[in-house]
Structures are given as C-alpha cells and as structure tokens.
Amino acid sequence: MKNIPLPEKIRPKTLSEFIGQKHLVGKDGIITRLLTSQKTNNQFPSLILWGPPGSGKTTLARIIASHLKRDFYEFSAVNAKTKDIEKIISHQSASPIGGPLIFLDEIHRFNKAQQDKLLPHVEKGNIILIGATTENPSFEVINPLLSRSRVLVLKELSEKDLTKIAQRGLKKLNLKIKIDALKFLIESSNGDARILLNTLEIAKSLTTSYLLHTADIETALQRRHLAFDRQGEEFYNIISSYIKSMRASNVDAALYYLARMVEAGQDPLYIARRMVVFASEDVASPTALVVANAVFQACQQVGYPECQENLAAGTVYLAQAKKDRSAYEAFMRAMEDVRKYGNLPTPLKIRNAPTKLMKDLGYGKNYKPYTDKDLLPEKLRGKKYYRKK
Numbered sequence: 001m002k003n004i005p006l007p008e009k010i011r012p013k014t015l016s017e018f019i020g021q022k023h024l025v026g027k028d029g030i031i032t033r034l035l036t037s038q039k040t041n042n043q044f045p046s047l048i049l050w051g052p053p054g055s056g057k058t059t060l061a062r063i064i065a066s067h068l069k070r071d072f073y074e075f076s077a078v079n080a081k082t083k084d085i086e087k088i089i090s091h092q093s094a095s096p097i098g099g100p101l102i103f104l105d106e107i108h109r110f111n112k113a114q115q116d117k118l119l120p121h122v123e124k125g126n127i128i129l130i131g132a133t134t135e136n137p138s139f140e141v142i143n144p145l146l147s148r149s150r151v152l153v154l155k156e157l158s159e160k161d162l163t164k165i166a167q168r169g170l171k172k173l174n175l176k177i178k179i180d181a182l183k184f185l186i187e188s189s190n191g192d193a194r195i196l197l198n199t200l201e202i203a204k205s206l207t208t209s210y211l212l213h214t215a216d217i218e219t220a221l222q223r224r225h226l227a228f229d230r231q232g233e234e235f236y237n238i239i240s241s242y243i244k245s246m247r248a249s250n251v252d253a254a255l256y257y258l259a260r261m262v263e264a265g266q267d268p269l270y271i272a273r274r275m276v277v278f279a280s281e282d283v284a285s286p287t288a289l290v291v292a293n294a295v296f297q298a299c300q301q302v303g304y305p306e307c308q309e310n311l312a313a314g315t316v317y318l319a320q321a322k323k324d325r326s327a328y329e330a331f332m333r334a335m336e337d338v339r340k341y342g343n344l345p346t347p348l349k350i351r352n353a354p355t356k357l358m359k360d361l362g363y364g365k366n367y368k369p370y371t372d373k374d375l376l377p378e379k380l381r382g383k384k385y386y387r388k389k
Contacts, residue, residue: 057105068101072101077104
C-alpha cells in the first residue's frame with residue numbers, strides 16, 4: 001500500500017461510500033435505479049459520463065462494474081487503440097456473466113473513425129461502454145454512439161462534498177488541518193477531488209507536523225491549477241465571457257476573464273486578435289482599432305510575462321470605450337441580401353468603363369461622384385442597412 005496514491009487508497013467501492021452526485025447515486029438517482037432494475041431485467045445501458053475533472057467519473061464506472069459483476073477493463077483514449085479494446089471483446093464474448101464493461105476515459109480524444117469501431121459492439125450488446133469526458137458530448141461524441149447511450153451529467157463537487165473527501169483523506173494520513181488551511185485547500189482545488197487529495201499527500205511529505213497550516217498547503221500546491229483544454233468547451237466559455245464583459249463595459253469582469261486566460265497560459269496573440277476583432281465590431285471610435293493593433297504588436301514583440309500588462313491596458317480601454325455595433329450589424333444585413341439574391345446587376349452608371357464598347361453600352365453614363373441617388377441594384381432600391389444608433 002506504500003506506493004499507492006492517496007486518491008486510490010480511499011477510492012469508494014460502493015454507492016453508499018460515494019461522496020457527491022446525489023442526483024445520480026442518491027435513493028432516486030438514475031444510477032441507483034438502473035442498477036436496481038438490472039437485477040430483474042439483466043440489462044444495463046452504455047453510459048457517457050460528462051463532468052469536470054475529479055468529480056468521480058472513474059470511481060462511478062468501477063462501482064457500476066462491481067455491482068454488475070462484469071469483467072472490468074479501463075482505458076484512456078489518450079494512449080489506447082481500438083484494437084486493444086476489440087481484442088478484449090473477442091476473448092470475453094463467450095462469458096456466462098455477459099460482456100465486459102469497458103471504461104474509456106477521455107472518450108472525446110477518440111476520433112470519429114475510432115468511435116465508429118466501438119459502435120457495433122455497443123449495438124450488439126457485446127459490451128457495456130462507459131465513456132468519460134470533460135467536454136460536451138454533443139460536439140465530441142458521434143451521434144450514433146450518443147443515441148445508444150445514456151448521457152449522465154456530473155456536477156462540480158461542492159464545498160461540502162470536498163470537505164468530506166478531505167476529512168476522509170486526513171484520517172487516512174493521520175493528519176489534522178487548520179480551518180483556514182482547509183478553506184484555502186478547497187478553494188484551490190477548483191472542485192477537483194484528485195487535486196485536493198494529492199495536495200494533502202504532498203503536504204504530509206513536506207512537514208513533520210501532524211497539523212497542516214495554510215503555508216503547508218501553499219507549498220504543496222506551488223501554483224493553482226487553472227489550465228484548460230485549448231480546444232475544449234471551457235476554453236470557449238472563458239473567451240466568450242471575456243468578449244461579452246467588454247461589450248457590457250464591465251471592466252472588472254473583463255479583467256477577471258483575461259486573468260483566467262493569462263494564468264492558464266493562453267497564447268497572448270490569440271487574445272490580442274480577439275481584441276482587434278472586437279474593436280471593429282463593437283466600438284464606436286476608430287481609435288479603438290489603433291489601440292487593439294498596438295496591443296497585438298506589443299504582444300508579438302514582448303511576449304509573456306510583460307505583455308500581460310499590454311493586454312490588461314487594452315482590455316480596460318476597450319471595455320470603457322463607447323459601444324456601437326451599427327457598422328457591424330449593417331454589414332451583416334448587407335451580407336444577408338448578398339447570400340439571398342446572389343450576384344444582382346449593378347447600376348450601369350457606376351460600372352467601370354475601360355473600353356469603348358462598354359461606354360457605348362451605357363457603362364458609367366451620367367456618373368456623378370457626389371449624388372444622393374440610390375446606387376444599390378434595382379431589386380434592392382430603397383434598402384437601408386446602416387442604422388445609426
């Protein structure tokens with residue numbers, strides 16, 4: 001037991017030991033009901049467990065396999081190959097207790113072709129597949145696999161849940177912790193039980209005291225874990241929140257979401273590019289585009305960590321600037337007509353006339369550079385796209 005990590009040592013083995021996710025494992029929870037009904041109809045569906053890191057997806061899969069008394073095989077899509085899974089299925093197909101339960105962590109890492117290979121085995125009931133993902137399965141899991149599985153959403157563990165898990169870990173380590181240190185530990189864990197328990201174990205190895213203080217937790221953590229998958233849903237949530245905060249002129253919120261991205265190591269040029277787009281779409285003053293481009297150039301030349309100051313200054317300027325989306329919205333309305341009507345003929349008088357034939361056909365005839373006459377194609381005469389607010 002000496003080299004086994006703390007999260008593994010205290011991992012729950014039954015639903016009664018499981019902490020959190022009461023909507024799934026409580027008395028009327030869907031997993032509880034599925035396991036109960038399985039006893040009578042001997043059927044259990046494949047599942048997709050969608051939830052944040054450290055919320056209990058792997059533990060739930062193991063508990064389900066134990067309840068069902070099925071052979072359990074655990075894979076990570078980061079390094080697993082479909083042939084490894086198919087090999088197990090072929091060896092287990094004649095099992096009297098039914099097909100194996102295959103747990104595939106980070107199923108979103110499997111591409112479409114790999115997921116397609118799992119589909120026949122799920123359809124035929126050769127396996128019970130439990131896929132775990134931190135990403136929205138609507139975008140990351142193929143529709144045929146989704147339609148043959150139940151998607152269960154796990155919530156981020158609450159402060160109460162994390163406190164219980166911490167207490168279980170402290171008991172195993174024969175430690176106690178100061179109240180302020182526990183609060184700091186829970187806040188720093190970002191809802192991830194695995195981070196919490198690993199931090200406790202590291203803290204124990206760094207001190208000779210049986211009582212942990214905040215300084216012990218800070219030393220063990222070194223740095224709060226804020227990184228996000230740069231192709232994942234949380235990434236898009238943060239950048240969306242950043243842009244919408246600037247649009248609402250909420251400086252504090254914009255700076256907070258900027259700090260989230262910087263701390264997570266997001267490419268500063270990506271953030272600066274979004275600022276350039278925002279300056280054109282949302283801000284009334286053309287100076288905003290000058291400022292945003294200056295921030296982009298500064299990020300190119302300076303890089304982290306210094307360019308975070310350029311990003312912050314640009315964010316404050318853009319968030320406080322007067323907003324006006326008239327030009328952007330007018331262009332979108334014009335684009336809508338282009339897509340709706342296609343290549344409408346332009347008025348003859350504003351066509352280019354580089355040849356005699358074109359002039360004879362009326363190209364450029366009666367053209368006046370300064371006129372209040374409508375210059376739109378005939379089908380769109382009178383249309384107003386730009387509506388100044």
